[in-house]
Amino acid sequence: MGALRTGTVASRPAVGRSGLRRAEARAGWSFIAPWVVGFLVFTAVPMVASLYLSFTEYDVLRPPRSVGFENYRELATDPRLRLALWNSFLYTALYVPLSVALALGLALMLDRVTRAAGFFRTAFYVPSLTPTVAVGALFLWVLNPSVGILNRALALVGVDGPGWTTDPAWIKPGLVVMSLWSLGGTIVILYAALRNVPRNLYEAARIEGASGWAEFRHVTFPMISGAVFFVLIVNTIASLQVFDEVYTMYFGQMDSGAGGSAALFYVVYLFRQAFEFLNMGYASAMAWLLFVVILVITLFQLRVSRSWVYYEGR
Amino acid sequence: MNRNPDDHEDRARYRRPLTALALAACLGLAAAQQMEASGDLRVLGFGVPDEIASVRVDRFRELYPDVNLQLTEGAIDQQQLLTAIASGNPPDVVYLNRDDLSTYARRGALQPLDQCIEQAGIDVSQFRPAALQPVTLDGTVYGVPEFNNIVLMIVNTAALDEAGMALEDLDTSDWEAIARFNEQLTTVDGGNVTRIGFDPKLPEFFPLWVRANGGQLVSDDGRTAMLDSPEAVEALEFAAGLHDAAGGRGPFMAFRDTWDFFGAGNQVASNQIGAWPMEQWYVNVLVESSPDAPVAFAPFRDRQGNVLSFATGSAWAVPAGAANPDAACAFMATMTHPDTWYAAAQERARLRAESGATYTGTYTGNLAADERIFGELVQPSGNEAFDRGVEVILEVQDAAFSIPANPAGAEVRQAWTDAVNRVLNGEQTAADALAQAQQETQAALDEAWAR
Numbered sequence: 001m002g003a004l005r006t007g008t009v010a011s012r013p014a015v016g017r018s019g020l021r022r023a024e025a026r027a028g029w030s031f032i033a034p035w036v037v038g039f040l041v042f043t044a045v046p047m048v049a050s051l052y053l054s055f056t057e058y059d060v061l062r063p064p065r066s067v068g069f070e071n072y073r074e075l076a077t078d079p080r081l082r083l084a085l086w087n088s089f090l091y092t093a094l095y096v097p098l099s100v101a102l103a104l105g106l107a108l109m110l111d112r113v114t115r116a117a118g119f120f121r122t123a124f125y126v127p128s129l130t131p132t133v134a135v136g137a138l139f140l141w142v143l144n145p146s147v148g149i150l151n152r153a154l155a156l157v158g159v160d161g162p163g164w165t166t167d168p169a170w171i172k173p174g175l176v177v178m179s180l181w182s183l184g185g186t187i188v189i190l191y192a193a194l195r196n197v198p199r200n201l202y203e204a205a206r207i208e209g210a211s212g213w214a215e216f217r218h219v220t221f222p223m224i225s226g227a228v229f230f231v232l233i234v235n236t237i238a239s240l241q242v243f244d245e246v247y248t249m250y251f252g253q254m255d256s257g258a259g260g261s262a263a264l265f266y267v268v269y270l271f272r273q274a275f276e277f278l279n280m281g282y283a284s285a286m287a288w289l290l291f292v293v294i295l296v297i298t299l300f301q302l303r304v305s306r307s308w309v310y311y312e313g314r
Numbered sequence: 315m316n317r318n319p320d321d322h323e324d325r326a327r328y329r330r331p332l333t334a335l336a337l338a339a340c341l342g343l344a345a346a347q348q349m350e351a352s353g354d355l356r357v358l359g360f361g362v363p364d365e366i367a368s369v370r371v372d373r374f375r376e377l378y379p380d381v382n383l384q385l386t387e388g389a390i391d392q393q394q395l396l397t398a399i400a401s402g403n404p405p406d407v408v409y410l411n412r413d414d415l416s417t418y419a420r421r422g423a424l425q426p427l428d429q430c431i432e433q434a435g436i437d438v439s440q441f442r443p444a445a446l447q448p449v450t451l452d453g454t455v456y457g458v459p460e461f462n463n464i465v466l467m468i469v470n471t472a473a474l475d476e477a478g479m480a481l482e483d484l485d486t487s488d489w490e491a492i493a494r495f496n497e498q499l500t501t502v503d504g505g506n507v508t509r510i511g512f513d514p515k516l517p518e519f520f521p522l523w524v525r526a527n528g529g530q531l532v533s534d535d536g537r538t539a540m541l542d543s544p545e546a547v548e549a550l551e552f553a554a555g556l557h558d559a560a561g562g563r564g565p566f567m568a569f570r571d572t573w574d575f576f577g578a579g580n581q582v583a584s585n586q587i588g589a590w591p592m593e594q595w596y597v598n599v600l601v602e603s604s605p606d607a608p609v610a611f612a613p614f615r616d617r618q619g620n621v622l623s624f625a626t627g628s629a630w631a632v633p634a635g636a637a638n639p640d641a642a643c644a645f646m647a648t649m650t651h652p653d654t655w656y657a658a659a660q661e662r663a664r665l666r667a668e669s670g671a672t673y674t675g676t677y678t679g680n681l682a683a684d685e686r687i688f689g690e691l692v693q694p695s696g697n698e699a700f701d702r703g704v705e706v707i708l709e710v711q712d713a714a715f716s717i718p719a720n721p722a723g724a725e726v727r728q729a730w731t732d733a734v735n736r737v738l739n740g741e742q743t744a745a746d747a748l749a750q751a752q753q754e755t756q757a758a759l760d761e762a763w764a765r
Contacts, residue, residue: 059765060396061423145568146506165571166564168739260735275392276724277758278417 054284064281071285081286083261084269085293087172091265092239095176099235100228103183107190108220121191128184136248139178140165150177165249168262175263178245186231193227194220222310229309233301237294243267266290349434351641352380358398358405359390365665366676369658374648381641395633399423404633406642412448412457412629412716413723416536419456420721420762425632425639426454433640434647437682444625444714445679451536451719457629458646459679464623464714465522465614466706468596469589470582471699472608473499473509477588484589486526487615489552499588500559507560507569513590514553517734522591522624523549525715526616531730532755536720537763539755541730542748550744554737563738576603583607593626594677594707601672601700611703613710625714627679655683656691663691672697674704677711684711721765725758 029036054071056064075081106124113120130138142149143164151161164174201219210218221228242265250263251272270290274283362368362385375383386394390410398404410418418424431438438446441459449457469484477498485491492512499511514523521531529545532538540546560566573581576599581587583604591614600609613621630646632639648654659676666673672695676687688708694701720726733751736742742750 059421060400061418061421140571144571145564147572163564163568166567168741260732261739261741272728275396276728277722278396278421278724 050284050287053281054288056281058280058284059278060280061278067281071282072289074282075285075289080264080269084264084266087262087264088240088242088266091172091175091242092236094172095179095239096232096235098176099180099183099186100231102180103186103231104190104228106183106187107194108216110187110191111194121188124187125184128182130181132182132244133248135178135181136245139174139181139245140249143174143178171250171262175242175246175249178249179239179242186235189227189231190224193224197223223312225309226311229301229305233298236297236301240290240294240297241267243271247271348377349640349644349647351378351638351644353638353641354382354384355407355638355641355645356384356386356405357407357409357645358386358395359388359409360385360407361387365661366658369661370649370654373654373657374645377648378641378644381638381644383645399633399635402635404635406632406636406638407645408631408633409460409628410457410631412445412459412627413727415449415457415629415631415723416451416719417721417723417762418631418633419451419454419719421765423634424456425634425636426456427458427632427643427646428454430632430639430643430646431455434643436647436650440652440680440682442625442679442681442711442714444716445627445629448716448719449629449631451721457631458650460628460630460650462625462627462677462679462711462714463593463595464625464677464707464710465519465591465593466597466623466703466710467589467612467614468582468592468600469610469612470585470587470608471610472585473511473588474610475608481610481612484612485615486591486612487617487619489617493552493556495588496556497559502561502565507565509586509588510560510566510570510590511588512556513570513587514556515591516553516738517731519591519624520550520553520730520734521717522614522622523553525624526614526622527552528617530715532718532720532726532759534718536718537759539726539729539752539759541733541755542745542752547744547748550734550737550748554734554744557738562740575599578603580604580607582609597674597700597703597707601674601697601703605672605697605700609699609703611699611706613706613713621710621713623710623714625716629679650678650680650683652680652683652686655680656686659683659687659691672700674700675707677707684708720759721762722755722758725762726755729754729758 053064055066055068057067057070058064110117110120110124141147143151145151145161145163145166148161148164150164154161162170162173164170164177197220201223202215205215205219246263246265247268250260251268266286267290270283270286273279273286360367362371371383371385374381386405390408395405395408395410415424427436430436436458438455442462444464445459445462446455449455449459467484467486469481471481474481474483479495479498483491484495496511499509500507501509516523524531524543524546527545527549529543529549530540531546533540554563557563557566560569569586570581573586574584575581580600580603582600597611600607614623616622630649632642632646636642655676655678662676663673673692674695675684675692678684678687688704692704717723717726729751730748733742733747736747736750737744741747
């Protein structure tokens with residue numbers, strides 16, 4: 001009886017814990033359910049659908065027709081696709097390092113500003129709130145070779161500015177300049193990371209006689225390397241998918257024709273295949289190719305990051 | 315390409331609502347053949363920015379009070395249209411570019427209009443051939459033409475005077491004369507272009523240059539690409555070469571992008587252009603923004619000296635699966651009926667007279683409508699230049715051509731546009747660029763016809 005009582009008493013907490021776990025699990029699922037449903041409906045299902053469509057000929061207007069790997073074979077021989085991929089790579093290679101370096105520089109400045117810090121934080125961030133289409137329209141004027149503010153500024157220091165919007169060789173650098181307008185998000189992330197660097201590390205470094213550069217090299221950068229890595233990954237992915245501003249500037253109503261080849265970025269070409277030429281199957285195959293390209297680049301970045309990213313908890 | 319203020323919403327200076335006078339005029343006019351129509355009618359791609367639209371829409375509402383007309387304003391959004399069709403919920407009427415219509419028609423996304431034309435008593439013979447051709451695929455009409463944009467020459471007479479030239483000296487049938495004119499009138503100051511002598515308007519008017527040289531981009535049946543013909547190559551070499559006087563495409567475009575195109579300081583008023591081929595709606599812009607500008611108008615001519623023009627425009631169509639095809643048919647018939655056009659033009663003429671401005675006409679795809687509008691409403695204004703402009707527009711209407719209907723309209727346009735841009739940007743020779751475009755276009759046509 002005593003043993004039975006003991007056993008009964010002993011089993012009660014087990015049942016209670018199990019019930020509690022189930023209750024917690026239910027609560028957990030109910031909290032994340034909106035995200036799960038959103039992910040399934042707006043991401044997972046469309047991804048699976050696009051994978052299926054990539055093996056079909058599909059124009060939306062009629063049912064898809066299976067074509068096997070034909071779309072993928074066509075990807076390999078499409079000269080415009082190679083051009084679009086090259087344009088996107090080149091833009092990314094120019095924009096990502098420049099944007100991270102500039103954002104880091106501005107974040108470091110913000111970190112040192114004591115007076116009117118709120119004003120500067122706002123001033124740096126507000127441009128990134130400008131709608132992307134408006135940015136495209138705005139920069140057609142800013143970058144205009146004849147009357148644009150950029151070339152006028154360059155002329156003040158004796159530099160003959162290039163044809164940012166008319167010379168195919170300068171169109172991608174012009175787009176990089178335009179993209180720097182929306183640097184606010186990157187600055188905020190790096191600034192937050194800088195604020196989290198323990199101040200006692202700087203004190204210790206100064207006691208050891210470290211120079212400003214040594215302080216940055218051995219204290220600041222390692223401590224914010226996780227954030228830098230994050231913005232590198234995010235900006236790389238975003239750069240490979242840039243669309244709105246480029247389409248507005250070179251393929252919309254304001255099309256000057258100059259960007260026909262130089263500004264044919266990957267997602268612009270994908271959009272045109274899908275919604276202008278009605279080649280949804282081919283566009284789906286393009287989307288999956290871009291997915292694989294981004295995956296490979298990201299995995300490479302992850303691999304390389306082991307040698308320079310410092311995670312405090314590890 | 316610049317937008318047409320007649321069929322888009324960017325120049326909404328003339329306001330609804332319709333005045334009592336115009337309404338009375340509407341009600342008094344004979345209607346298109348009245349049909350039985352009721353229920354909801356959803357129209358995609360058409361806004362009501364001015365009296366030309368609002369008078370016609372109001373007329374439809376008067377004639378068909380049982381139809382609940384719902385307009386989705388703004389230019390046609392292909393994503394919106396495709397999504398609506400794919401989800402089985404297409405609009406009843408769609409307003410789209412005539413060049414894109416046959417692509418949708420070939421894919422079964424649009425309804426043939428034979429029955430509608432018969433039921434509504436639409437007189438197809440009233441439509442201008444260049445407006446009807448792009449909406450007719452394999453002998454079947456899929457669209458009802460709306461506005462008709464044609465090309466004429468606009469000339470800055472101040473620049474002509476400066477160069478000691480007369481309007482007659484600019485003979486577009488003589489390409490050497492065009493080149494000389496361009497050289498003489500293009501001015502560059504301190505490395506910056508200050509005036510373009512002759513703007514060939516590339517890439518958008520490349521089809522016009524090819525036609526002027528005796529070629530065409532696509533065969534009349536819409537099945538064969540003809541982009542690499544000697545005529546096309548020569549036309550591109552010549553027209554692209556006109557940028558050289560300004561120092562190339564870069565300086566040319568950098569200067570052109572600074573123009574106050576719709577303002578009082580436009581390129582004619584500011585003496586920034588010698589001459590250029592342009593769509594006729596720009597005559598309206600000039601008469602509104604700078605009526606005293608030193609301007610003259612002339613027909614564009616092919617190399618044999620014949621008047622030539624290039625027509626583009628919009629059309630109405632009914633998507634397959636539209637829930638209310640009867641109301642759709644009634645709507646299209648009403649919107650494009652000569653009486654309706656006339657009522658709208660009458661209201662515009664009245665508003666122009668009220669504001670002391672010159673009315674230079676409304677240019678439709680309907681010959682009967684144009685005859686009434688220009689016969690009864692458009693009066694000599696006393697401004698000799700613009701009065702002559704109206705005469706020129708009417709003169710060139712019958713000489714207009716359009717790109718034949720084909721089921722790969724967007725891809726064909728993209729192929730030749732890219733080819734022209736590659737030449738302008740110095741990436742390829744005209745022959746190489748057009749050879750590539752020929753392959754791309756033929757592949758797109760073959761694939762589209764095979765579907």
